[in-house]
Amino acid sequence: METRPDGTIGLYMGITRSGKSTPIKEIVKQRDRVLAFDPKGEYVQMGFVKCETRAELLKALMDTTGAGKIAFVANSRKDFEFWCDCAFNWNRQKEAVLVPEELANVTNSGKAQDSWGRLINQSLAFNPLILATVQRGSEVDKGVMNNASYLHIAQHQTNDDAEYIASKIGVDVSLIPREQYKFIVWRGGKGLLVRSGSIQKKGDKHFFRGIKAGSNRVVPLTVEKNGKFKGVEY
Ligand SMILES: Nc1ncnc2c1ncn2[C@@H]1O[C@H](COP(=O)(O)OP(=O)(O)OP(=O)(O)O)[C@@H](O)[C@H]1O
Ligand SMILES: [Mg+2]
Structure with a gap:
């Protein structure tokens, strides 16, 4: 039996x-x-190929039916909406990795709307890997929080922010990282997949370590091309 492709956020x-x-x-x-x-x-x-206007972005994407790495260097909500429409269609043409950085600048904390809402609600059947970043959990819309396949939670500064995210995912606030380069990984329905995670930097290379669910040992972690850490059950 053929299984339906399912995207990852x-x-x-x-x-x-x-x-x-x-x-x-x-x-x-x-x-x-x-x-x-x-x-x-x-x-x-x-x-990545640099695009600074919507016209440049559209042209670069239309010229790229196969492999290609393209970045839209932009900041406004309008530009983000346009990027989301482009991302939806480009991924439908052929599955892609989509990286919306700094969501809080361009989305709101209510319900995901318009093109962004369509991207996270309706593109998953076309099997994208969407990797989104936001600085504070409270700034992100409910759509992406609810649809996320996993949350990668790095350093939180204030008690309020740490408590917010701890209560969202139902873990003790002491597990929320408070130091730089520390992280945990959590999935709805599964709980913590990785705790006490950390990044080490040697030269220009980064190495990840952490404790996988069901273990008590810190082990090296390898990030795979599907977005997941190798050997961790999501
Ligand atoms: N263990 C480490 N020691 C020193 N530097 C590190 C370590 N881990 C990552 N870095 C470096 O820290 C910098 C910030 O990391 P990164 O860009 O992942 O943070 P970010 O949360 O995405 O920040 P930003 O808000 O700027 O987007 C990068 O230059 C990265 O190479
Ligand atoms: Mg960043």
Whole structure:
């Protein structure tokens, strides 16, 4: 029997410089069809094709029916809506990795609306891997929080923010990372998949470690191209 393809949404949360984009970059390095909404231009620095206007973005996407890595360096809500429509169609043409960075700048905390809502609610049948970042859990819309296949939770600064996310996912607040480069991974219906996670940096390489569910041992973790840590049951 053929199974229906099912997309994945990973939501990466944490304060600035907490290590949200680092695992995302490790994933996209392993993939050949990627579209980023890139307000800080960091994917351009990784070699993505830089688009600064909607016309440039549209042309780059229409020219790229197979492999290609494209970044839309933009900031406004209107540009984000346009990016979402493009992402929906480009992924429908051929499955892709879609990376909307800094959601709080361009979405609101209510119900996901319009093009963004369509992307997270209706694109999953076309099997995208959506990797989204936001600095505070309270700033993200309910749609992406509820549809997320997993939450990657990095450093939270204030007690309020840590308590907010702890109560959202039903874990003790002491498990929410409060230090830079620390993280946990959680999935609805499963609970904590990785705890006491951390990133180490050697030269320009990043290494991940953490404790997998059902274990008490810190082990190295490898990020795979499907967005998941190898050997962790999602
Ligand atoms: N263990 C580590 N030690 C030192 N530097 C690290 C470590 N882990 C990651 N970094 C570096 O820290 C920087 C910030 O990480 P990253 O970009 O993942 O954070 P972020 O949460 O996405 O931040 P931003 O809010 O700027 O998007 C990166 O340059 C990354 O290479
Ligand atoms: Mg980042």
